[in-house]
Amino acid sequence: MSEGENRIKQKEKDLNDKNQLAQKHIQEYETKKANIDRQVDVLKIKQEELDREHDEHIKRLEKISNLKAEEAKAELIEVIKNEARTDAMAHVQEIMEEAKLKANKEAKKIIIQTIQRTAAETAIENAITVFNLESDDIKGQIIGREGRNIRALEAATGVDLVVDDTPEAIILSCFDPLRREIARLSLQRLVQDGRMHPARIEEVVEKTKKQIEEQVMEIGERTVIELGIHGLHKELIRMVGRMRFRSSYGQNLLMHSRETANLCAIMASELGLNPKLAKRAGLLHDIGKVPDEESELSHALLGAKLAEKYGEHPSVVNAIAAHHDEVEMKFVISPIIQACDAMSGARPGARREIMQSYLERIKDLETLAMSYKGVEKAYAIQAGRELRVIVESEKVSDSESEKLSFEIADKIQKEMQYPGQIKITVIREKRAVNVAR
Structure with missing residues (x-):
């Protein structure tokens, strides 16, 4: 009984000790809480003071700058935007300059490669043709009695025949290469035949003109075959053949057109474009210089009209019309034709003004x-x-x-x-x- 009481008393004592300890913790907590509350109150007071000072500071700034806070904020944002925009434009300009420099280098590289891969004749067309004779005795036969034969030949062909002291040669002078060729072939046939009088001269000249028309067609067909151009209208082929007997600033028109066509094909290939279409446009770009009839249109616009009439692709038509900047360039190959035309005509010795x-x-x-x-x-x-x-x-x-x-x-x-x-x-x-x- 005494042991049980002792245990109970001991437990009561332990409980009292724990209770006292708990009371002590509660007291400490209350003390700390009171301290924290006081600190919070102090912070609130300080925050209120800071807010008050901030408001007063803003009011003073608004008074000095005559701007409200929202307006100042908006102005600051605008300033930052402008600065950012200026910096961005500077970077864009730098990138564009770099791109232009690179583009110029690439363009020069392509042009150099194109020129290096093209070989063309450099001889300039003259206004005379030398007709060689086996003997100077034939000169008298060509001149005829009182000059009737030479006058008949000049009248029939429109070519000036110069018979001078040049040994075994007669000079055929005319600005039109087609007329000179007709006169040369006619004279060749007359000399071989031996019969030479005005009526015979007129007969031979007429036959030669018909023969030249056939030759023109053959030249055109041979040109398009050599260039690998297919499906060209017969009338355009005939015009290509007639280019052989045309010149531009002393440069043979067919040689110039062939050279331009080859340059266009190479440049188009380098740029990843259709080389066949570019070559076609290059060959036909000066087709407007061929017709004998006078036209109010420039050769570029007349050529485009002819190309359209004979069913050429719109890009070819535009390239022909735009190669002298008379109309807007609407297709990618148009500037290529213009550039290659200039390259062919501008090389040293190609033309004479x-x-x-x-x-x-x-x-x-x-x-x-x-x-x-x-x-x-x-x-x-x-x-x-x-x-x-x-x-x-x-x-x-x-x-x-x-x-x-x-x-x-x-x-x-x-x-x-x-x-x-x-x-x-x-x-x-x-x-x-x-x-x-």
Whole structure:
């Protein structure tokens, strides 16, 4: 019994000790809580003071700057935006300059590669052809009695024949290569045949003109085959052939067009474009220089019109029209044709400006004469110092022929610039032909 009581007392004592300890902890907690509350109150007071001072500071700033806080914030944001934009533009400009520099280097590289891969003839077209003879004795036969044969040949071909002291040679002089070729072939046939008189000369010249037309077609077909161009309209092929007998600033037009076509194909390949289409446009880019008929359109626009008429692709049509910046470039190959045309024409020795101005003056003389009613043919010979005008006898009388020569001379004086004098000769011939059966 005494042991049980002792245990109970001991437990009670332990409980009392624990209770006292708990009371002590509670007291300490209360003390700490009171301290924290006091600190919180102090912080609240300080926060209120800070807020008050902040508000007063902002009010003072607003008073000094005449701006409200929101306005100042917006202005600051705008300033930061502008600075960021300026920095960004500087970076963009730097990137663009770097890109341009790289693009220029790449463009030069492509042009150099294109030129290196192209070989072209460098000879300039002249306005004369030398016809070689086996003997100087043939010169007398060509001249004929009182010069009738040479006059007939000049009248039929429009070519000036120069018979001088040059041994075993006659010079054929004319600005038009086609006429010179007709005269050369006719003279060759007449010399071989041996029969030479005005009627025979006219007959041979007419046959030669027909032969030249066939030759023109052959040249065109051979050109497109060699370049690997397919599906070209026959009329365009004929025009390509006629390029052989045309020149531009002393540069043979067919050689120039072939060179441009090859340059275009190479450059298009380097740029990952269609080389066949570029080559086609390059060959046809000066097709507007071929037609004999006068046109109010420039050669680029006339060429584009012809290409469109004969079913060429719109990109080819645009490239032809735009290669002198007369219309907007709408396709990627258009600037390639323009660049390659310039490359072909601008290389040293390719062209002569003086030759072109001379050829244009000669052509203008003939065009002026052909503008009159009743004129059948007009030939400028002797380097443009003489203009021979052949009229139709049924439409122009003898008295009207004299009047016509005066009118043409007067118009040339008023409208054209030329060195020295120009002799105008109007030729009216009446032929009566009958057949005895």
